[in-house]
Amino acid sequence: xxxxxxxxxxxxxxxxxxxxxxxxxxxxxxxxxxxxxxxxxxxxxxxxxxxxxxxxxxxxxxxxxxxxxxxxxxx
Amino acid sequence: xxxxxxxxxxxxxxxxxxxxxxxxxxxxxxxxxxxxxxxxxxxxxxxxxxxxxxxxxxxxxxxxxxxxxxxxxxxxxxxxxxxxxxxxxxxxxxxxxxxxxxxxxxxxxxxxxxxxxxxxxxxxxxxxxxxxxxxxxxxxxxxxxxxx
Numbered sequence: 001x002x003x004x005x006x007x008x009x010x011x012x013x014x015x016x017x018x019x020x021x022x023x024x025x026x027x028x029x030x031x032x033x034x035x036x037x038x039x040x041x042x043x044x045x046x047x048x049x050x051x052x053x054x055x056x057x058x059x060x061x062x063x064x065x066x067x068x069x070x071x072x073x074x075x
Numbered sequence: 076x077x078x079x080x081x082x083x084x085x086x087x088x089x090x091x092x093x094x095x096x097x098x099x100x101x102x103x104x105x106x107x108x109x110x111x112x113x114x115x116x117x118x119x120x121x122x123x124x125x126x127x128x129x130x131x132x133x134x135x136x137x138x139x140x141x142x143x144x145x146x147x148x149x150x151x152x153x154x155x156x157x158x159x160x161x162x163x164x165x166x167x168x169x170x171x172x173x174x175x176x177x178x179x180x181x182x183x184x185x186x187x188x189x190x191x192x193x194x195x196x197x198x199x200x201x202x203x204x205x206x207x208x209x210x211x212x213x214x215x216x217x218x219x220x221x222x223x
Contacts, residue, residue, distance in 0.1 A: 038151070038152045038155060038156075039152075039156070041098075041152075043201055047185075047201060048101060048201065050185075050209050051101040051102070051183070051185065051186045051199070051201055051209060052101040052102035053102070054170075054172060054183050054186070054209035054210070055100055055101055055102040055103060055133075055170065055183075055186075055199075056102050057172050058133050058134070058170045058171065058172040058173075058183070059102075059103070059131050059132070059133060061081060061082070061132065061134075061173070062173050062174070062175060064175075065082055065134070065173060066082065066114065066115065068173065068175050068176070068177050069114060069117065069120055069134070069173065069177060070117075070119075070177060071116040071117055072116075072117050072118055072119040072120070
């Protein structure tokens with residue numbers, strides 16, 4: 001991993017069109033501003049990992065699904 | 076064409092309805108096309124089956140009958156990438172993690188599936204609203220209503 005030191009207000013440029021700026025620093029919390037094309041998805045990593053992991057659990061599925069799931073035909 | 080599926084065995088599929096996920100969904104980046112299969116005697120739940128992988132399928136439901144105050148704002152990025160023109164063209168579904176007994180089943184309200192019904196472009200959107208998590212019990216007081 002490339003590690004760079006930056007001060008408040010300074011930025012990192014990634015490629016042509018992604019900029020990451022240190023907006024503010026308070027104690028152990030850093031606010032980061034990201035400028036990127038709309039096609040680039042940006043997520044808090046732990047949130048994204050949780051979605052991945054929940055999708056994996058959901059896809060694991062369940063044998064006998066058809067028996068477990070309630071029948072809901074409208075009368 | 077004949078298609079192997081996770082819950083329906085081998086089926087004949089006529090290729091009319093197919094949801095297209097340009098980048099797959101989180102955890103499944105290679106699954107870019109899903110078809111929707113109904114469940115027998117069931118109008119509330121359905122299966123979203125990967126076209127490519129027979130063993131990848133999700134149970135979906137529309138969230139609004141279970142979570143009546145569920146609401147969120149779609150981000151501009153999603154609206155543009157799905158080419159959404161009006162709200163009426165948007166269908167919202169959520170993925171269920173089914174457990175036995177079914178009363179322990181949870182719904183992922185943090186990452187709903189958004190479909191533009193005009194062009195079938197789809198995306199699993201990750202919401203930033205802290206109200207919504209990946210595991211909301213689907214049934215609580217609603218259980219009896221669904222069972223009947």
